[in-house]
Amino acid sequence: MANEQIKFKLTLSGTYWDRPPKFRILVDDTLVEDTVITANSGEDQVFEFELPLDEDSEHSLKIQLHGKTWQDTVENADKTAIMKDMLLNIEKVEIDDINLNALKWTHSKYHIDDTNETTSNTVNLGQNGTWELKFTLPFYIWLLENT
Numbered sequence: 174m175a176n177e178q179i180k181f182k183l184t185l186s187g188t189y190w191d192r193p194p195k196f197r198i199l200v201d202d203t204l205v206e207d208t209v210i211t212a213n214s215g216e217d218q219v220f221e222f223e224l225p226l227d228e229d230s231e232h233s234l235k236i237q238l239h240g241k242t243w244q245d246t247v248e249n250a251d252k253t254a255i256m257k258d259m260l261l262n263i264e265k266v267e268i269d270d271i272n273l274n275a276l277k278w279t280h281s282k283y284h285i286d287d288t289n290e291t292t293s294n295t296v297n298l299g300q301n302g303t304w305e306l307k308f309t310l311p312f313y314i315w316l317l318e319n320t
Contacts, residue, residue: 176225177310181234183220184265185210190247194261194298195240200224201232210261217264226310234306236263238298239286263296263304269312280319281306 187194187210198206198220205222212218226232238261245259266277273280283295285302298304309315 175228177228177312178223179226179310179312180223180267180269181205181221182265182267182270183236183263184217184267185220185236186212186217186262186264187214188258188260188262188297189214189245190257190259192245192259194238194259196261196298197235197237197239198222199233199235199237201226202235228310231307231309234266234268234308236261236298236304237302238304239301241299241301258299261298263298266306268308271312271316273306276319277306280308 181200183198185196189210193210193214195209196206197204203224205224206220210218241259246255247257248254249256263277266273277296278294281293281295281304283292283298283302283304285291285300287301295304
């Protein structure tokens with residue numbers, strides 16, 4: 174099976190008041206990055222990498238928020254609103270220099286840890302869990318079929 178060199182460019186940001194979000198980036202369950210947002214709250218941070226992936230196969234890009242605790246969320250006195258929180262925001266996903274725009278919303282799932290809950294249309298990660306985008310190669314064929 175042939176390999177295709179795939180370029181990834183992820184633009185992420187953190188919304189936080191105390192501790193920046195910790196996260197991992199994985200492709201096909203291979204760890205690419207395990208770090209924290211180092212940009213100030215609300216500022217973008219870019220992560221770029223290239224990987225050889227098998228052609229004619231399904232692949233998975235994952236972003237995992239981890240290490241968030243109940244102390245990272247502050248509610249008002251009567252617990253009816255969140256006053257301060259920690260979020261990991263997926264601002265932009267580019268694969269092979271193509272901005273996925275709405276596809277990052279419509280073709281991804283967010284699996285929340287320690288629950289059976291999965292949501293769609295989520296790019297602001299507020300609970301420990303895994304955002305996942307599945308795609309196939311050749312990438313341009315997947316893109317044509319899904320736009």
